[in-house]
Amino acid sequence: MSIANCLTKLVAAQRITQKQADDALALHEGLQQRLYPAMGPASADAASALEAARVMMEAAKERKYAAAKQAIAYAQALDRMEKHPSGKTAGLHSLLVRDNLEGGEAMGSAIHIDGHSENVTKRLLGMMDGALKPYASRLAGLRQDTESVWNIARELFGDDTGDQAAKAAAAGWKKTTEYAVERAKRAGKVLSVLEDWRLPQYWDNKRVGQFSQSEFVNDLMSEFEAGNIKVMDKQGQGEAPRAAVGGIIANAYKDITLGKASNGASGGFSNQLRVFRFQNADSYIRMMRKYGIGDGGLHGTLIGHLSGMGREIATLEILGPNYESTFGKLLELARQDDAVRNRSLLAKAKRSLSMNSPAAVQRTWDSVTGKLGAVQSDLIAGIGGGMRNIQTAARLGSATIAALPGDSFTASLAANYNGIPATAVLARLVKDLTVNREGAEEVARMVNLTAESIIDHALGSKRFADEVVGQGLTGRVADTTMRLTGINVWTEGLKRAWAMEFNGFIARQADYAFDDLDPAFQGFLRRYGFSADQWEAIRVTPPLEADGARFFDVNGVADQQLADRLMSAIIDERKFAVIEPDARIRGAMSAGLQRGTFMGELVRSATQFKSFPMTFMMTHMMRSAIQDGMWNKVFAGTKLVGLMTIAGAVTAQMQSLIAGRDPQDMGSQKFWMQAAIRGGGFGMLGDLVYSSTTRGGDGLAAYAMGPGPGAIISATGDLMQAAAGNKEVSGKMLAQHLKAWTPGSSMWFAKIATDRILFDQIQTMIDPDYRNTFARYERRMKKDFGQGFWWRPGEALPTRGPDVGNAVGQ
Structure with a gap:
């Protein structure tokens, strides 16, 4: 009996659904085509049927696990929404971004996607142990190693380049991406067993569009004929038949130029099979140089890929594997609650001023998930973004002058609010920027605090993320100008110094039980929903000894969730020390409109340079306004x-x-x-x-x-x-x-x-x-x-x- 007949009988007996039967048959046919050259028809049919059954069984287990994870995430999210003192809308917003109404103690947890994304990304970059640092840009962005960076790709394809830096980066990349994939699966992400996680592919629609479809098809066909790539059939989950390859490549050209292709640099994971699977490094490098990331883009692409992984892991762990659907359901509940709770004009004005309306939540979601960064029209985005880049390069040259006194005072306020001596923060900053730069980076790497500078140097300063748009010519001009002013060095140094002093303060406070803690630090724990029992679980973690001081080892906390919550809380408080826009502000500054639309670019240009005062209002001013009494x-x-x-x-x-x-x-x-x-x-x-x-x-x-x-x-x-x-x-x-x-x-x-x-x-x-x-x-x-x-x-x-x-x- 053929597998098709077996599947038909199972559907008739209602043991499987028609969708499951179709998937199994497609998988069987794809596997059979791959196995046919090495086996006879009967053997290939039997082997592919067994393999299809195994894959389907594993997939069924993963779906059950994902469903369980989804149910748990939904229940936890709803519980937080219902417990928020200011209503379900504010509670839902607190799942996405820092809760500016600070209701964490009532909810039991204050972790959110925006901060957790940074935390996980820091963890991933920390696992790289600085191996990508040799390939970062230098001399204020004017110089970068764009040649030997490709040795990382060669090492990942199994070539021995003799380049020790590339070997270290490749080993770190493999270890890090394996950890990221496993963590995503633990959170319920269902990933294809056939996916190749070796390197991200980024097919740039602008680069591809510079060439004709026939040239693109000819280049890829040449690689295919030489055995350098395999062309996959997404329907059959296996290699495409020889006769279909040309058509698949032609369709890929259309998808890429129309912006429909999924690029590894924009998202962390994909459960869709890649169309092109490179078999050697030379082919990968040729195609990526011509049609993808270009000569100098591999370093930024790797950092961007890890950042995308960090963002998706954070979203999975907070809202579950089916997070889009979950958010939609929770937002509808928030809207219903808001309609009842905020009927008066005064109530509506209050929740709008605190930026906790359902519309604000939707904008924040679009920002934190990266939707607002998706370009609708490259031409419109290029004009609007280029204009803002030039304005940044022309007008923000003196930002450092305002940052020096302003940041010093906000860092002091944030330090004192949490019990940290402000003088210790400023003393560490001066020391780290003058005589201890290398030592500071080494200690910071040990406690997951070094990744900030890596991200900033690869993707443009986060502090001016809405001002420096992209890495085109105008983006590089703006980024280089900002680096020449010293604002990046100052910002990175102060972030690191503040977080390291907080980390050291936690290590010192670990000697005390909850009731004996410094009152300000105890207030910090309460704000972020940590109980006395949870503090006991945290404080038993052995500290790190470095630079003549003790530091709290967040990686050593036995409970991963507690460690993540603590690190996310530290990041939140650091954003009071060094003001930078979060997902709430980025969503507001774009009015929820996408890049590359006329209105989206107009709004972004109108709000350029205005995110700092808005952020100041939503942090320090809001914190003053919500004090008791x-x-x-x-x-x-x-x-x-x-x-x-x-x-x-x-x-x-x-x-x-x-x-x-x-x-x-x-x-x-x-x-x-x-x-x-x-x-x-x-x-x-x-x-x-x-x-x-x-x-x-x-x-x-x-x-x-x-x-x-x-x-x-x-x-x-x-x-x-x-x-x-x-x-x-x-x-x-x-x-x-x-x-x-x-x-x-x-x-x-x-x-x-x-x-x-x-x-x-x-x-x-x-x-x-x-x-x-x-x-x-x-x-x-x-x-x-x-x-x-x-x-x-x-x-x-x-x-x-x-x-x-x-x-x-x-």
Whole structure:
């Protein structure tokens, strides 16, 4: 009796479904085609039937296990939603991103996908033990090893390259991906037994689209004819018949160019069989160089693949293997609860201000799962993203000046809130950035804290993830500019120093029972839902001894879930120390619209540079607002405003100096009002309070539209007025517009020289009345801010040093 007849009888007897029968028959036929060359027809039929039965049995077990995992995840998620003090919507949001209402103690757990993704990714990169570091870009992104990195691929295909660095990276990659696959399966992910996890494949639709379909088909057919690749039949789960190969390759070309192909760099796992299975490294390298990641993309692709794995593992472990369906059901329950709970306008306003509405939850989900990053139109995304990249390179060159005082104060606030001595954090930062950089990286690697710099260097600084878009030409210009300013080194160093001090503090607190803990640290545990019993399970973990100090070994915690929750909590608190947008803010800044759509790019351009103040509001300001009792709210708010006003004052004075002006008189009420606004992250808006334009030269309407569209609107308006005879095309106007689009024009260490030697000279050459123009500018700054110039506009060299006494009214 044939297997087809057997399956028909089993369906008739209702022992299996028709879908299961179809899958089994397709698998049998695919296996039979693979086995036929080595066996006779009868033997191949029997062998493939047995193998199909075994595979189907294993698949059935996996489906049962996945169903059980799904039921558990759904029940746990629903329980957290129902226990959240602010309702099911806030409870569901807390599963996706840090709960800004801090209801973790009531819910019993505060772990979420956004933070857990970073935690798991750090674990994966930590397992690589720094083996990918030799291939990261250097010299502020200007230099990268794009040749020997391919030796990793050769080693993974079994070639002996003699390259010890590549051997270490290949061994680390194999160990790490095997761990990731096993962990995904433990979470209920059903993966194809035929999947090849050796290396990610990334077929770039732009690169493929540069070539004709016939050239693509010819290249792949040549590789196939030479035995360098196998072409698989997804329907049959095996090798495709020779006659079907050409058609499969042609269809692959269409899928890739239309953006339908699944690329390993964008997702961590796939239970779909790959169409192309490379048999040797040379073939893989040839095709990836021409049609995929290009010459310099392998390092970023490997990091991106691990990051994708980390994100999916986190999603699986929190919402189960069928997470899309689960989220949809839970969101519907949240909407129903929100409709009942928030009927009044006041209640709706409150939940919208805290960004905990059902619509906000949907945006966060799309952000945390990567949907908002999926490009709908490469052309539209390229125009919008390129414009934002140029604006980043042109306008964020002095971000380090604001970050130094601002981050120092937020890191101190976050440290003290959790019981950590702020002076210890800043002392470690100085030490790590000066005399102990290598030692700091080694210790950080041991305690899962080193991966941040790896991710940042490979994919662009996370802190400016919404500003630096992609790794095209404009993306590289923006990324390199930001690195040259030193902002990446500062940010990475402070993140690491803060987390390491917290880690060391936990190791010291492990000597005490729950009731005897430092009150601030005990508050940290309660906020994130840790009980006294769970603390007992955590504190028995033997510490690590390194750099003359003890550190808590999160990898040594016996209970993996407890370890993950603790690490996720540390990451959450670190985001108070170094402000960076999370999935909630990224979703809001995009309005839930995808990249590559007209409205999506317009919204992203309008909200460019505005994620920092929003993040500040959702972290420090929200934490002050939810303190128990009015006195605690007032105390926390006053402390926050006071410290950040001082940070704003320092920033204002530093920005004056790098712009060639004397410090402002700190005895002025206007100065401290401006400092208070700057301290909250509203730097450009602060300028609008005291003048008709921002320091970028934009008015209020242009500011609302965003720097890119604003600059275009401003330039177009000037040209139209000039054409109508209502405005003269002056050197000042031209210099301002050029500066708005010149990468590196605002870099803090070169800003004043660039302004005076380049842009002022352009104005001088074109504007016949340039002396009066510069004089008017000096008078306005004197009138509005009481400042003179130590390097006067239009002068090739400074005439004197800064008048520091002006800061105290002398």
